[in-house]
Amino acid sequence: MIEVKHLGKSFGNLSVLRGLDAHIKKGSITGLAGPNACGKTTLIKILLGLVVPDHGEILLDGKPIKKGSDYRRFIGYMPQNADFPANLTGRELFKMLQDLRQEKSTNLEDLIQLFELENFVHKPFNTLSGGTKQKIAATTAFMFNAPILILDEPTVGLDPVAALRLKDLVIRSSQQNKTVLLVSHIMSEVEQLVSHVIFLLEGQAVFSGDVENLRVQTGTTSLEKGIVKLLASAESRPSPVRDASL
């Protein structure tokens, strides 16, 4: 389980996360939703160790991640716009990651086949298209069977076949009790995949729970409508965030 406790982060005068609390259940596919600049990326970056929080902490199975980098071997990450060293090949990248983690991937060849990368993994990255790089990024996220998967807009740039295969892979991962954290602005995709939602607004979680609960709470029939209603109601009244800042 991932537990986010009173997480705060400011960049200069801009307060991005303001005492964020959230729980991400083990084995769930949790969608991280919210308008632009609500703190989604910052939360993910703190979880990945790219950003240092000002206060609060994140616990992975009860252990704080603040110190050390070893916990990252339990995380598979797929960034929104992947980029790799221009003069290396996919094969070299996979070998590098295996050497870094000192762990041999057992499903690498299956993933290469799944994303139809056989003809591209021997070519340098500066000759590959953005979509092919995204497929390689997906492969790097899934190749170690990491128990936590963080996927940032995973299907953007992928062709429909690869996107469908990736979504199946996400569902299969959840069935294998892996925790998936998904950021996506494609609501149909979120609706199709996630079992839980964390809705962020101005650096705080205004909703955290399962999708069914969100539908019931907002009296709507779909996740998309529920989120829109949540956003509208949060904007129509002074939020706890605004109160706190007064």
Added chain:
Amino acid sequence: MSNLTTVLKYEFYNVLRSKWIIFYTLFLAACTFGFYEVADSFEKIALSLINVLVPIVSLVSILFTATYWYSSERFTEMLLTQPVPRQKLILARLIAIIGALSCSLLVGIYIPFLVHGDISWGSGVIGLASIFLTIVFSVLGVLIGVYISDRMLGIGLGLGLWFYMVVIHDALLLIMLLIFKDYPLDVPSAILGAINPVGLSRVVLLMFFDAPLLLGHTGALIRSLVETGAGYYYLTCFAIVWLLCPTFFAYRKFIYRDF
């Protein structure tokens, strides 16, 4: 294989395969071979080469490193999501870039030396001074990359810094000497001259080849100090400071910065 050697190995491969690095090697080799065609002694070739190497090596090192650092920002982020401590990551990347640039430099100038059988103390000093410049300016490139997130501003600053060190610093020193010509300024001028790593390496090289006329004003002042014996101590101290200080600040910033 440890984290550090793994990152170092693949970064080194990546940099070494860059078309700019290949062009850099070929350019240096062409210059050195060219000087062999027009000069009749190793000393003359060395002096011509020094005049090309000092500005070119510093320019290529700072610009290539800063550009490489900015263009690999997303890959840096990806590496940081792996179980690699930041301390090891910055050191591995720094060593890889400096290593690849140094290899390219040494291949470019030493193949002509080898072909003409000119492996001597003189060629050794040229290699060492060039590697010193490569290290200092590569670290400055990384320093700019980790402190300034705006790519255009960073590269512009790198160019400005290079221009200052190669051209403006000596000019300012000369103006200062003209303004305060009635005061005894030998020691402060020599120190101000050696503060600049370009001046430092140029002086060491030209002093080795005993070419005082080419030393310029800064060099002449440092040379007068070196002749007293204390100069060697100052030169070594300045070189160590130039090697360690930017590395320390780049290392420290990289460890604590947000990506």
